[in-house]
Amino acid sequence: xxxxxxxxxxxxxxxxxxxxxxxxxxxxxxxxxxxxxxxxxxxxxxxxxxxxxxxxxxxxxxxxxxxxxxxxxxxxxxxxxxxxxxxxxxxxxxxxxxxxxxxxxxxxxxxxxxxxxxxxxxxxxxxxxxxxxxxxxxxxxxxxxxxxxxxxxxxxxxxxxxxxxxxxxxxxxxxxxxxxxxxxxxxxxxxxxxxxxxxxxxxxxxxxxxxxxxxxxxxxxxxxxxxxxxxxxxxx
Ligand SMILES: [Zn+2]
Numbered sequence: 114x115x116x117x118x119x120x121x122x123x124x125x126x127x128x129x130x131x132x133x134x135x136x137x138x139x140x141x142x143x144x145x146x147x148x149x150x151x152x153x154x155x156x157x158x159x160x161x162x163x164x165x166x167x168x169x170x171x172x173x174x175x176x177x178x179x180x181x182x183x184x185x186x187x188x189x190x191x192x193x194x195x196x197x198x199x200x201x202x203x204x205x206x207x208x209x210x211x212x213x214x215x216x217x218x219x220x221x222x223x224x225x226x227x228x229x230x231x232x233x234x235x236x237x238x239x240x241x242x243x244x245x246x247x248x249x250x251x252x253x254x255x256x257x258x259x260x261x262x263x264x265x266x267x268x269x270x271x272x273x274x275x276x277x278x279x280x281x282x283x284x285x286x287x288x289x290x291x292x293x294x295x296x297x298x299x300x301x302x303x304x305x306x307x308x309x310x311x312x313x314x315x316x317x318x319x320x321x322x323x324x325x326x327x328x329x330x331x332x333x334x335x336x337x338x339x340x341x342x343x344x345x346x347x348x349x
Contacts, residue, residue, distance in 0.1 A: 116335040119286045120306045121348055123294065126279040127304040133275060137268040146257045149250055156247040163243050167236040174229035181226050184219040188212060290337075290346075297344045306337070307345040317343035 114122075191212040198205060283291055298305035307316030312326050319342040321329065329338055329347055337346040 114285070116287060116290055116337075117348055119282070120290065120294065120337070120346060121308075123279070123282045123286060124304045124306040124308075124348065126275065126282050127298065130272060130275050130279060131303045133268055133272050137265055137272075140261060140264055142257050142261045142264065146254065146261065149254050149257065153247060153250050153254065156243055156250065160240065160243045160247065163236070163239040167233065167240050170229060170233045170236055174226065174233045177222055177226040177229055181219060181222045184215055184222055188215045188219060191215060293337075293339075294346060297339070297346060301343045301345065305345055306348050307340060307343070308348050314340040314343060314345065314347060316340060316345040319343070 191208060195205065195208050195212065198208065200208070283295075286294065294305035296305070301316070304316060307314045309315070309321065309326075309329060313320045317340060319340075321341070325338075325341055332338060337348065339345065340347050
C-alpha cells in the first residue's frame with residue numbers, strides 16, 4: 114500500500130474511534146438522566162420543605178392524642194373508683210370534683226386534637242404528594258442508569274477492538290510519517306490527517322488559500338503538506 118493509503122486507513126480508524134467516543138459521551142439517555150436528576154433534586158428540596166412544615170404540627174397532634182388518651186384513662190379510673198367507692202361524702206365530693214376537672218381538660222384537649230388533625234392532614238398530603246411524584250422519577254433514574262451502563266459496555270467493547278485495529282494500522286505506517294501524524298493528532302484530536310475536499314481541509318473545514326491549493330496539487334506523490342490551519346497531513 115502507498116503511504117497515502119496507509120495514512121487514509123489510519124485516519125479512518127481514528128475518525129471511527131472518535132465517533133464511537135462521541136456517541137458514548139453524548140448518549141440521549143445521559144440528557145434525560147440529567148433532567149430526571151434535576152427534577153429529583155427539586156423534589157428532595159420540596160420534600161424537605163413539606164416535612165419541615167409537617168413535623169411540628171404532626172408532633173403536636175400526636176402529643177394531643179397521647180394527652181387525650183391519658184385523660185380519658187384517668188376519667189375512666191375515677192368513674193370506676195366512684196362507682197365502687199365506700200368512701201365518705203367529702204372524699205366522694207373530691208373525686209367528683211376531680212372527675213369534673215379531668216372531663217373539662219379532656220374536652221379541651223380533644224378540641225385541640227381535632228384542630229391539629231385538620232391542620233396536619235393537608236401537610237401529610239403535601240408530603241405524600243411529593244413522595245408520589247418522586248417515585249416514578251427515581252424508577253426512571255434506575256432504568257436510565259442501567260441502560261447507560263449497558264450501552265457504555267457495548268461501546269467500550271467496540272472501542273477496544275477499534276483501538277486494536279488502529280494499532281495494527283499505525284504499525285504499518287512509516288515511522289517518520291507516523292510521528293508527524295501522531296503529532297498532529299495530539300495537537301488537534303480526532304485524526305492526524307485530513308482530506309482536501311473542494312479546496313477545504315475536511316479536518317478543520319477551513320478553505321485553503323488558492324496558493325495553498327496550488328502548492329498541495331503539485332506535491333510529489335506520498336509527500337504531505339500540513340493543513341496551514343489545523344496542521345493535519347493533507348491527503349488527496
Ligand atoms: Zn485543517
